[in-house]
Amino acid sequence: MxxxxxxxxxxxxxxxxxxxxxxxxxxxxxxxxxxxxxxxxxxxxxxxxxxxxxxxxxxxxxxxxxxxxxxxxxxxxxxxxxxxxxxxxxxxxxxxxxxxxxxxxxxxxxxxxxxxxxxxxxxxxxxxxxxxxxxxxxxxxxxxxxxLVLGRKTAREKIASLLSIVARRDASLRPTATHGPMVFDLPLTREAMADYLGLTLETVSRKMSALKRDGVIQLEGKRHVTVPDMSRLMEEAGDDADGGVFA
Amino acid sequence: MxxxxxxxxxxxxxxxxxxxxxxxxxxxxxxxxxxxxxxxxxxxxxxxxxxxxxxxxxxxxxxxxxxxxxxxxxxxxxxxxxxxxxxxxxxxxxxxxxxxxxxxxxxxxxxxxxxxxxxxxxxxxxxxxxxxxxxxxxxxxxxxxxxLVLGRKTAREKIASLLSIVARRDASLRPTATHGPMVFDLPLTREAMADYLGLTLETVSRKMSALKRDGVIQLEGKRHVTVPDMSRLMEEAGDDADGGVFA
DNA sequence: CGTAACCTTGAAGCCGATCAAACGTCGTGG
DNA sequence: CCACGACGTTTGATCGGCTTCAAGGTTACG
Missing domain, CATH: 2.60.120.10 (Jelly Rolls)
Structure with missing residues (x-):
């Protein structure tokens, strides 16, 4: 059956x-x-x-x-x-x-x-x-x-926060070395990113372009992302670059 | 001891x-x-x-x-x-x-x-x-x-959302009739409200004044709030006035 | 009466939204 | 094969809501 x-x-x-x-x-x-x-x-x-x-x-x-x-x-x-x-x-x-x-x-x-x-x-x-x-x-x-992301972060910080979360979760699923450049596919359209971040899709697009222009990320096609320096991305997200303190 | x-x-x-x-x-x-x-x-x-x-x-x-x-x-x-x-x-x-x-x-x-x-x-x-x-x-x-409040609502809707949540929770604690005007004390300063809502305290103050001017709420002092028409407040919050559907 | 904490109000500026147009890619059908 | 349209995306121009900076008002309490 x-x-x-x-x-x-x-x-x-x-x-x-x-x-x-x-x-x-x-x-x-x-x-x-x-x-x-x-x-x-x-x-x-x-x-x-x-x-x-x-x-x-x-x-x-x-x-x-x-x-x-x-x-x-x-x-x-x-x-x-x-x-x-x-x-x-x-x-x-x-x-x-x-x-x-x-x-x-x-x-x-x-x-x-x-x-x-x-x-x-x-x-x-x-x-x-x-x-x-x-x-x-x-x-x-x-x-x-x-x-905190929705209430207090700027559009650029929001994008960086989303990217760093997706990057980290992706890394936790595959058994990869934890440093060196990180590479992953964004599973979301610009519109879905906007819905997540409380932004419009136009702003998402603009800020993605800005992060690319500034060398924080590299883009291949619309979805494939390379992060050459993860700590740089975390700074852009407004998070402590050395990871949160949990126990 | x-x-x-x-x-x-x-x-x-x-x-x-x-x-x-x-x-x-x-x-x-x-x-x-x-x-x-x-x-x-x-x-x-x-x-x-x-x-x-x-x-x-x-x-x-x-x-x-x-x-x-x-x-x-x-x-x-x-x-x-x-x-x-x-x-x-x-x-x-x-x-x-x-x-x-x-x-x-x-x-x-x-x-x-x-x-x-x-x-x-x-x-x-x-x-x-x-x-x-x-x-x-x-x-x-x-x-x-x-x-949803933080990501998608306007400042006025945010204030109305906070007020309606405090009002409803207050009502659930005391054994009061559920309609007629609601009266309660805001347990938060304007700054704390701002921290909750992802706004500045100035914006909170302005929007509180606006809701008062428009008759959505009445204020006695800074903290004592009367809501003459709860469904009006819920409309201002952008919520369905007839309460959410839960089971 | 004076001070401190909290709140209100005003003026100016900026960030993100909105409106609008164009681009690239893909799959479909002529 | 290419024209076409659908879709997702990028980019530009303008607008408006919220923040920022600033000053003054209110209340409580010593």
Missing amino acids: NVPGQAISPSCMDCPIRHRAVCARCEADELAALESIKYYRSFEAGQTIIWSGDKMDFVGSVVSGIATLTQTMEDGRTQMVGLLLPSDFVGRPGRSGAAYDVVATTDIVMCCFRKNPFEKMMADTPHIAHRLLEMTLDELDAAREWM | NVPGQAISPSCMDCPIRHRAVCARCEADELAALESIKYYRSFEAGQTIIWSGDKMDFVGSVVSGIATLTQTMEDGRTQMVGLLLPSDFVGRPGRSGAAYDVVATTDIVMCCFRKNPFEKMMADTPHIAHRLLEMTLDELDAAREWM
Whole structure:
């Protein structure tokens, strides 16, 4: 029974996000239980995965690809409030309605669980609940860092902040040396960048050009970015160049 | 042994935040265990409770009073990233360093737990972990709503958004009829409002005057606010006047 | 009464938004 | 093959909202 848009489930043990997703802390038997209630869904770039206000009957993890979380005002102004990368969790246990639009920006594969069985399992499986708490606290920190970007940074600093976040997260996914020039692909259009940064797409374009002109970044095509000096980029972002102090 | 700045612990059963704080789901025996590791601390208005980067040896709940969570850039720009009201939780289990400054804006009483015993208890007490997850998810939603305010709203809309949030939260604390004019005290200076909204204090002042001139709010002194028509205020905030759709 | 903290108001300037036009790339169909 | 249009992007010109700088007002408290 292979419905279009769904795929046969590979084993959790081979899952690329096994050690980072909501199931990261699970033992073999717990994984087996999860495996029995999971299913995969694929979405194409541009597809809306969840509409704000709709009833949500599943929760799940991004396996591969990228999605965005956005809010829209009645007059059409939109603000991105989250960027969903592989291993990130979608949906809120305990609430039936979706609060935001979730849109695939690339082709994407999600590992889904029907909401009720998942909630039941969460109640019995502290490993899942704890991991979800940990991930939610991380997301809260990320959201708060973003509030500083939105509220207090200039357009140039906003762009530099976005680039440095994407660069760092990209580096954390692939096993690369941490210094030397960083190279990555921007997964976002200029418009999506603008929605993330609280700017217009024209301003994003102008500031990207300015950063290129000033040698902070190099561009190949519209999306392929090279950062010759990461600490320079972090300075431009208004962050301490020596990384935040966390423990 | 009554150290200045600490008070004798009243019973959890009489606690004003008993049903909303991190302990809300606890049974009598769990409360008793919590009671044995808790202690109260008081802070005066203006005092910094926790410095960003410092080691945090406790977590806790706001019992009464108001505090703010702020981030500061090297050049002094600051952004408030959270407003802590009675029952709100401070501190992150699993992390030793504080990520933000926590400052008392009014005199405040906190119910504190030393971090290690609390973490141990959390591991054994699903009621606590679940409630904390629930509260963290709520905070994440609030942070994301605030990202829309910071990124896409005009100064006037920002002020109206802040006023409507304070008004609604105030209403939820006292058992008042939900319509008719709303009256409340702003717990924030113009500067604190500016830090919350990503504005300057001058702009806050001007827009407050404008909302008053236009009859959206009435002011008695600088802090005492009357909202004759709540739905009018919500329109000014750019929100749907009929309340968000949640379930 | 005097001072300090907080707030209001005014004038000028700048940053980012808005409006507008043109460019490059890609896929489609004549 | 090339014309065409759709889409994403770049760049220019102008406008306006918010910040900045500055001065004066209000309130509380010694």
